[in-house]
Amino acid sequence: MGPPAGGFDWLRQYEESKETSTSDFARCSWGVFVLLVMVLMTFLAFYSYHHIWDRRQAEQARRAGKNMRAHDFAVKVVRYFMPSIQIEKHRFHGLKEKSEPMDIRFESLGLDLHSGTTVLSGVTGEFKAGKCCAIMGPSGAGKTTFMNALCGKAWYGTTTGKVFINGQEASIADFKPCVGFVPQDDIVHESLTVDEQIFAAAKLRGEPGTTDKDAKRVTEDVLQILQINHIRNSVVGSVEHRGISGGQRKRVNIGLELAADPTVLFLDEPTSGLDSTSSLTIIESLKKLGELGMTSIMVIHQPRYSLFTLFDEGPSLGAVPYFKRLGFDIPATENPADWLMDLISGEIRSKTMPNFEPSMLFDLWEQNKNTVAPASMLSPHGERPWTESDDTSALQNLLEAEWRKIDLDKSGFLEIEELRQLIKQCTGAEPQEEILQELLQTMCDAGAESPFRSNTNQDALKGKDKELAVSRQRFISYLCSMQATARHSNTFNDNSSDSGSESDSDEEALRAGLRGGLNRQSQGICSQYMMINHRQLVLWWRKNAQRALFLGVVAFAAVLLACMASSLTSIGLATCDLWYGPTPVWLPDPYLNLQTALALMQTVYCLGIFGDDKNDKNVFWRESASGMSVLAFFVSRVTLNTVDLVMQSFVFSALYFMILQPQILFGNFFLPFLLVSFVAAGAGYFISSILPRA
Structure with missing residues (x-):
C-alpha cells in the first residue's frame, strides 16, 4: 500500500537518507571504534599494573618484617654482652616538643541527658601536662561519659561545671587542632596501607604549610613508636579481606591521632581486645610521648600490674x-x-x-x-654515672674480647653458620636462614665494604667464593651503632651539607615553636581538598576489579539493548542491516529505554561513593569531628567519580552507536547520555549519604 494522498513517504525518505549517509557514518564509526579500543586498552593496562603493584607491596611488607626480626635479634645480642646498656628505641624526627603544654583542670563536671536524667555530676580533678593518666573504674561507672563530657563530645546531653585550660576557663573543643581523640572502635580506612593512612593524617591535620617532608618525618615517628614499621606497606583489610592483625589495627587507630601531633590525646579503651603484651607496648609508647609534653588521658579496663605502674597520676x-x-x-x-x-x-x-x-x-x-609518698620515693632509680660514649667503648671492648669465640673458623669474618650459633647462644632461639642473611646483609650495607669476602680477603676464602660474611670491624661497629647517640634529639639528619643542615635546623626550630603552641591553625579548604583528593585517588585505584566488573555489565547492557532496538535475530548479526519493517525514526521508545537503563546502572554504581565499606561513614564522622572540611570531602569524592561516569557513559553509548548505526553525529548522540548519567549520579549520592550500607 502506498503512502496516503498528499502525505509523505517516510519509508522512501528513510532509504534515501541511509544511502547518502553511509560514507559519513563509516568515517564517524571508525573514529568511535578507535577511541573505544583506546579506552578499554588503557583500563586493561591500569588493571594489570595494579596486580603488579599488589605483588610489590606484599614483597615490601615481607622484607620489612624480615628486617624487623633481624633487628630484634641484633638488639638481643647487644644486651646479652652488656645488659646494662641503654638502647634507645625512639628518636623523634617529626613529632616536636610542645612549646606550650596543656594543663586541664575541671570543677563539678557533670552531664544531664536531654531527657532530664543526670548521668554524671560533681567530678573535680586535674590532668597535668606531659603525664600519662588512666580513668579506671568498674563497668557502668561512667568513665567514657566523663571523658566525652570533658572533651566536648557529649552531644547527647548538656555539660555542666567548669573546665580550665592552663588556668583559664575554656572548652577543650576550642583547641580542636591540638586535641586528638581515639575512639574505642578501630575506625580506619580498610583499603589503604598503614603508611598511606598515617601519612594522609599527618598531611591533612598538620598546620598550614606542612610539607611532604614534614609529614614523612611524622609518619616515621608514629610507625616506629607504635612498632608497626614492618607492616607499613600492608593494606589494613577487613573481616572479608584479611589484612593486618587486630592488635596492629588498634595501633593504626591510635597512630591516626598521633600523626596530628596533638598536645592532648584522649583514648577510649585503647587496650580492649588486646593481649597483655600488646597493651603494654601501646602504653609504653604513649608514656614515651610524654617527653614531648603530650598528655595522654585514657579509659582503661583491667590492666596488668606492669602496665598499671606506668601511669603518672596517683601515684x-x-x-x-x-x-x-x-x-x-x-x-x-x-x-x-x-x-x-x-x-x-x-x-x-x-x-x-x-x-x-x-x-x-x-x-x-x-x-x-x-x-602518700611521692612517686620518686616509691620507685627510686639511680642514674648510671656513665655517658653513652662510655657504653659504646665498653661494648666495643667486650666484643673485641669475645671475637675469637665468635669467629669459629678463624677466618676473620662472621659467616651465616657462626651468626646462627651466636644468636642461639644469646637468645636461645634459632632464626631462619633468610633472617640470618638479612642481618648479615644489613651489617655489610651499613659500611663501605663489600658483602662478599672474595673482594676483601682472598687468602681467607678456602674455596668459599661469594659466601655472605662480615668482617670483625663491621660486626662490632654495627652493634655499637645501635646505641642511641642522641637520646632526646628532635633534629633530623638528612646527610645534607653543613649550610643546608644549619638552614634546616633553623627552619625546624621555628616550625617546632609554631606547632607546639595552643593557637595552631587547621588546613584551609583548598589544601584539604588536595590531600583528600590524593587519598581518594589511591582508593579509586584500588577499586579496579569492581570497576572492571561494572564496566562489563554496562557493555553487555549496551549490546543487548542495541540488538533489541534494531530487531536483530542474533548478536552475531549486529553489524548487518536487517529491518523488519519501516519503523518511524522519531519514535522515542528505544532511546527512552536506553537512557532509563543507563540511569539505573549509574545510580546503583554511585551508591558506594559515600558508603563504600562499613567503616566509610564512621571514618568521615571521625575526620570531620577533627576539623576536616565537609565541602572538601564531598568535592573530592565527586571529582574522581566523574571520571567513572564519563568512561561508563562513553562505553555504553559508543557500543550502542556502533551497533544501531543512527544517522547522527556521535557527539550529539553521546551528550544526552552523559547528562543523564550526571542526574542519576546525584540520586545515587543522595541515597548513599542518608541510608546505611546493607
Missing part, C-alpha cells in the same frame, strides 16, 4: 600501701589493678571500717592524701 605505686593502711588486705597472688577495681566497687571489706561504702573513699582521700 600508682603508692595505691596498694595506701589502701593497706586503711585496713584492706590484698592476696599475695592478686593483680593489684584488679584488686583496686573490686575495692572501689565495694566488694572488698576493710578490717578497720566495718561499715565501709565506696562513697566514703572521697572523704578518706581528703584526710589521708598527704600521707
